[in-house]
Amino acid sequence: MVNTTKAKNDIYNTHAVVIGGSIAGLLSATVLAEFFSKVTIVDSDEFSDQPIPRKGVAQSVQPHVLLVKGYRIIEELFPGIGEELQFNGALPIDWAQEFFRLVPNVGWGAIAASPSEFISYTCSRPLLEWTIRKRVTQLGNVYWLQKHRATGLVCNNEKKITGVLLHPAGATEEKLEEASLVIDASGRHSSAPKWLEKLKFSCPPESIVDPHLGYATRRYKKVEDLAFKGKVMLIPQVPPNNKRLGYLARVEDGEWIATLGGYGRDFPPVDEQGFLEFASSLPSSKFYEFIKDAEPISPIYAYRVNANRLRHYEKIELPLGFLALGDAVCALCPVYGQGLTVSSLAVLVLRSCLKKQKNWSKDGYFLSSKFQNELAKSNFPHWNVATIQDSAFPSTFPSIQKRGLLHKFTQWYSQKFILGTVSFPEMNILFLQVTNLVISPLKLFSPRAIYYTLTNKS
Incomplete structure (x- = not known):
């Protein structure tokens, strides 16, 4: 964890801006602080010094599940935060x-x-986000712009990001916040596709279930x-x-x-x-x-805004120095409790890519397409789990009739496997490992798991 005004890896002696101060944005800023001299978090809300719901997180009063994998990632970024969460009431x-x-x-x-x-x-x-935010505020090279709404991206003729346009609350004019990297972590209602279109880039295609x-x-x-x-x-x-x-x-x-x-x-x-x-x-x-x-x-x-939505940034050209992650890319139906953990996994992808700066940067600008390709690989299995289950309802759009035999078999097998978790503790443990994202869903198809599943008479 960084706690000085100098990034410990000192790779990018520049400024990075994170749009969105929710958990995906907070974790992103934490990783960026290891590599950038200055990191600024922009959010339209004014943060309270108490763990209370925020206007900018419409679903904050609804339940949020911190799965085992998500907790392990957060503990890795902030050693000892589990004890702090417990002290605060978790x-x-x-x-x-x-x-x-x-x-x-x-x-x-x-x-x-x-x-x-x-x-x-x-x-x-609110308690989880507040506890993480308190730790982020201790990072000496992370700064905050509260009550500022991001309104657009700025790039030069070489298709390199030079900053982000912001509209301070109560102001009559926008202002430019200069940066060589901008990360969109603003959630499922992100305006980034419109900003890209305004800059003559393509909007990312979307998959919706x-x-x-x-x-x-x-x-x-x-x-x-x-x-x-x-x-x-x-x-x-x-x-x-x-x-x-x-x-x-x-x-x-x-x-x-x-x-x-x-x-x-x-x-x-x-x-x-x-x-x-x-x-x-x-x-x-x-x-x-x-x-x-x-x-x-x-x-x-x-x-009721619960559709699975995947924006395929990996399929379009992007300005150098613009990235998107979290719900701004992969917003999953919240029933499966994957959201916080999938965002945490995205931050690990970000850290891994930043460490490869010699091959993945150009004139100090991060190659956005490389990151989005790696993020797409990280998101896919979790997207697949959620949408396979959701698409089994006749009312889901698109309907299951448009799915192939493999998709239908996976649905049948998953339901058959779940029946076995009642009788066989070993199957229930495997199920918990998969649902907590500790292991790959492919483990459900190991020879032993297939044997238990197909021989179960439930």
Whole structure:
């Protein structure tokens, strides 16, 4: 971790700008600080010194899952941050022992008999982001431009980035922030494609798989419940007909986040009676029984911008010195909890590429296409996992009828494998490793996994 005003690798004696101060932007700035003399984070919000929801993160009150791989990456970037998260109220979770996942019509996933190494933390998104932001502020060469909205990119005739246009809150005119590298980490509503088009570059083509998912979340206070000894409960959707899901997670301050979701526009209601009735319709009564007597401490918040969207920056020419990552490139349906971890993996790709500066830079400018190609490889398996599952619902666009036999087989095999996680602890551990992005999804097709899957009679 960098804590001086000089980048320890001293490769790029220049200025890098990160658009977006959410987790993808914070982690990007941390890596850039190892290589650039100055890094500036730009965000339209004004950051609070308390862990509260931000206007610029519309879904911040909804649950966010810090998977094991994501936590390990963040701990690598900020040694000791797990202890800091726990001091601030986050709860450590052993996913093999404290995660209860229902396989409808079969039972709950097998729970490990002893503690495992699959540890991360459960907390609210504002607490996680606030804790990371506090660590980033300690970096001596990272600066902040709060209440500034990015409005465009600037490049010269050689197609090299020279800066970013910003509109300060309350100002009547834009200003130029000079930089030799600009990273777009502004999220799924990024304006970068329009900025590129204005500079006479092509917009990146997009892949969209929209399951028409909507979900609603409420916070509760709850005394210790002897009937549920876990920290996270998941009652998942099961295509093609079981469109409803429930997610319950213990977070800081003795609170619980309860989320209901519905595919195919089967959206959960946002009134109290409708919310409870939706919960009672889930395949298990445990979720409903937990919240019906708990004390609600928040309104019911709805969120419905949940399509899987992949922008193919690797397929277009880009100005030298412009990169995009995080949800600005690969925004996944949040049900699978991959978002924070996929962004963290993108930052590792960024660090790896920066270390190859002798082959990957030109006159001090980073070769954007190289990074976007590597990022596309990193994003693909996680995109594939989310979209294979989501596309099994008939209401998803594009529909499954447009998919090939391999796609349909993968869907069938995945569902068959999940059935085995109830009876075989070894299969459940493998499933947890894959869903926490610790190992590749291809491991589900190892000879041993195939044997367990095909011989399981569930």
